[in-house]
Structures are given as C-alpha cells and as structure tokens.
Amino acid sequence: MPDATTPPQPSGPAGSARPVRWGILGTGLIAGLQTSDLVDHGFSVQAVGSRAADTAREFADRFGVATAHSSYEALAADPDVDVVYVSSPHPFHYEHAMLALDAGKHVLVEKPFAMTARQARHVTEAAASKGLVALEAMWTRYLPHMVRIRELIGSGALGEVRTLLADHTQNLPKDPAHRLNDPALGGGALLDLGIYPVSFAFDVLGVPERIHASASMTATGVDRQTAMIFDYARGQQAVLHCALDTAGPNRAAVLGTGGRIEIDPVWYTPTGFSRYDDAGALVERFEEPVTGRGMQYQAWEMERLIAAGATGNDILPPEETVGIMAALDTVRERIGLRYDADGE
Template structure:
C-alpha cells in the first residue's frame, strides 16, 4: 500500500547507512525521491544510481538550493544535524532530521525556532513513534485498558564497533551509548509519560571518554517512573514494558522495530495480542507524517512536536551533566 501520492519531492542529505535505509523505504512506498546531496559528487552519483534518483549534487548547499526539492531528510552524523537542518530551512525546505535531533537542547531550540519562524516542518526522525504498534499502544493506554501507568521500562543495548577511532567512540563526534542508543528508550518514556520532574543517571565510561553504558530513572510528580538504559558493547533482548495499575504491555524484541506486543491483565490474562507486520523497514511512516503536515499547512503534529524534541535533548543534557559526558567546548 502506497503511503504517498508522490507529489512532494524529497532530497536526501548524506549518503551513509541510515540514508540508504530511509531512501529504500521511501522508494518502496510511493514517495518521490528527487535528489541526493553529498560532500563528494562521486558518492552522491553512486547513491543516486543505486536508488534510481534523478539528481545528484556534489554539496549540501546545492541540494538545499534545488528548486525541485520540497523536503530534505538530514541523514548526517549528530554533530552536523544542527548546521544541515538550518541550511535546509534557510533555503525554504521542510526537514526530517535524524535522531538524536541535535547534540544538545540549545541546538534543538535553534532548529525548531528557525522552522517556526519560516512556517516550515522540522520533524525529528524518531521513526518508532510513527509505527503502527506504537500508535495502537497509545490508544490502549488512552482507553484505560491497563489503568494508571505506573512505570515504563525500556532497554537499548547493542554490541557495536570497538575501534577507538570509530565515530561511536569519539566524544567530539557525539559518540557513546546515549545519543545513538539511549535516544530510543528516552523518547519512549517521553511518549508514554511525558517530561520527568527529575532524573537520576549513572554510567560507566570507555577509555576514549564516552559512555559505554548509561542507565537513568525518570521520576514524575504523580509517582510514576521510567527506567531506561543503553549500552554500546553488549547486546540484549531489547524489550520494553508499560506497567499500569490494571495490567501491563509487553513489547517484544526488538521493541522499537515493528514487532508484536501483548496486553495482560494483572492476573496474567491476555487482553490483546497485536501482531501486524509492516512492509519495508518501517521508516516510511515518519515520512508520511511529514507529508501530511506539509499538505495540511501545519508545522507540527501531536505525535512528536518540536517542543518535545527540544525537551528530550534537554533531558539528555542533564544525563550527560550527571555522568560527566562532554562533547567539546561548543557543545558542553
């Protein structure tokens, strides 16, 4: 089933792994991918040829200036999101910005304020928010099926490259578990419970000075808690739980992908089993939200408004402060 009528034209900024995944999902679901931009024209041409894209630009500036592009997907590493998003916005393009949205809350505010000032969409590409199983989970919670939500538990642990020179292990490039992996459970906690009233965080660090593993407890004024953790050198089942006064929701491995979940009553009775596979990887749904906003003339939706992306970055700033993780003088 096509999720787009193809009238909105996409540009892809960056040609790495995540750009490839998003572009495949766009192409497989009826979206028009008009152009790609890279700092290397050869890389851009190779990406365009691989995906059947009409135009290849040898710079991000040329992509932003392309009159045949309406929306730009920012697929570069974290430290470049802020500058790349502002480049696109200042050229009058809507943006879908890879998560984490920026390096810190200050940068996030600057991007969202620029978008608001120009009447443009700036959506964080937290693709999980827009997946069908997450849409259904929000409906179940809103209906009171599991009662009052008391706790959210979510993990994101992976065994990633150990090379000290790799981006993931370089603090200047936003390395560590938090921005790449922790963003998922932290965003999920915000999705279900909102912004916490306080945060308690702990971490262990690598020899290169990034967080090898981080855990945090989010506390809420009503007594609810979120327990989130991430690790970059050990893998786990990566499941998630939403625990309520009348039952719980168990989201299976790997919870932030399009996976099944089960709703249980407090006595263990199964109330609902959700298992609806989606086509492609699932990144097409966030793109569909961008197109919906653009066509409706809105600049923000309710699933992930820009203010929440800023608040999530502020929470990660606080976690970094507590664990002593710095990204350089200009990024704190």
C-alpha cells in the same frame, strides 16, 4: 495513521497537486535505509547530496535518484526539492537542518535531532518562523504497534500507568577511531541508542520531574553504558538502559494498575506486543505486518503535515523534541559526558 498494507498516495505541498519532492542529505547506512523505504513506497526522491560527487552519484544510481549533488549546499538550493532528510552524523544535524531551512526547505532530521536542547530549540523556532516543518525522525513513534499502545494507554486499558521499562543495547564496533567511540563526533551509547528509550518515556509519561543517571565510560571518554531513572510528579518511574558493547534483549514494557504491555524484541522496530490484565491473563496479542524497515510511516506523516500547512503534530511536537534533548543534556551532565557543542 496509514496502515502497512494500503499506503496513501504521496501528497503535495498545500495548494499543490504535485508530489512532495525529497532530497537526501548524506549517503550513509541510515540514509540508504530511509531512501529504500521512500522509493519502495512510492515517494518522489528527487536528489541526493554528498560531500563528494562520486559518492552522491553511486547513491543516486543505487536508488534511481535523478540528481546527485556534490555538496550539501547544492542540495539545499535545488529548486526541485521540497523537503530535506538530514542524515549526516549528528554533530552536524544542527548546521545542516539550518542550511535547509534557510533555503526554504522542510526538514526531517535524524535522531538525535541536535547535540543540545539549545540547538534543537533554535531549529524548531526557525522552522516555525518560516512556516516550515522541522520533524524529528524518531520513526518508532509512527509504527503500528506504537500507535496501538498509545490508543490503549489513552483509553485507560492499563489503569494508571506506573512504570515504563526499556533498554537498547547493542554490540557495536570497538575501534577507538570509530564514530561511536569518538567524543568529537558525538559518540557514546546515550545519543545513538539511549535516545530511543528516553523518547519512549516522554511518549508515555511526559516530561520527568527528576532525572537520575549513572554510566561506565570507555577509554576514549564516551559512555559505554548508561542507566537512567526518570521520576514523575505522580510517582511514576521510567527505568531505562543503553549500552554499545553488549547485546541485550531490547525489550520494553509498560506497567499499569490494570494490566501491562510487554513489547517483543526488538521493541523500537516493527514488532508485536502482548497485553495482560492485572491478574496476568493475556487479553490481547497485537501483530501487524510492516513492509520494508518501517521508515515510510514518518515520511507519510511529514507529507501530511506539509500538505496541511502545519509546522508540527501531536505525536512528536517540536517542543517535545526540545524537551527530549534537554533530558539528554541533563543525563550527560549527571554522567560527566561532554561534547564540543556544549561550549557553543
């Protein structure tokens, strides 16, 4: 993986000397954060698409993007775009990812990748059949501290990993009409916040054998907070929590028979960690500076895959993205959280 201080040169599609050209689908907060990291780290951002011409133009002017499209269809059809970053509200991720894939574009799709495992599987299979990359934008996976944590676990530095603890809790808008509180727009803590600890559990422990979950619901019918326990075949457990109306520590830890790792707040953003041996003595303190928000790492990986002619990687392969969505489907079944996409 590239480090934070010596970014690689953007690489073009296989057999091409030109840079990969990015198109941004959506103009919301997360789209702005990703685009800022792209622009600041030398990526070629060619176009942006919005449902309104003035919104697209404002976004393009803000980030120095050459082309502003007044529809997502026009963005997907743009011959000067190689990869589309899908950052629309998540009930539309499936539709917009397929729109871009059908136009021959690679896609980096914001989390949650889709609304259901069925949708996720359709997108990943469509991408593979076309020889295109469909990568989930779980930016945390690519951050330097997570790369080092995987190295330590893989080396056996923690002994046998037994437990993973992670929470993602924020104090978010209470307005019943807000997207986060609207079941028609995929609201609730689970898909917006819980996906981070769920993905971390998959990263460290893999696919759980059993899933337990309990939730408290809002008056609008979405989960206000959800607690999850993932049980694994060899006796390991992941204990996970998310909430959208209480700000918490946002810490995570990995516990093994030979030691533990405690990740600093906010664990899913660029941060550091401390590693302790089985007697509780500090044996490693990891800190590495990261410029911007850190979303450039997933973009570098996207460009690496495109240049290599690959359709997936080992860090977050397509089948794992589908598996994460399947786990979220199971949690929603356990807590009684339903969305329109469930009836597809």
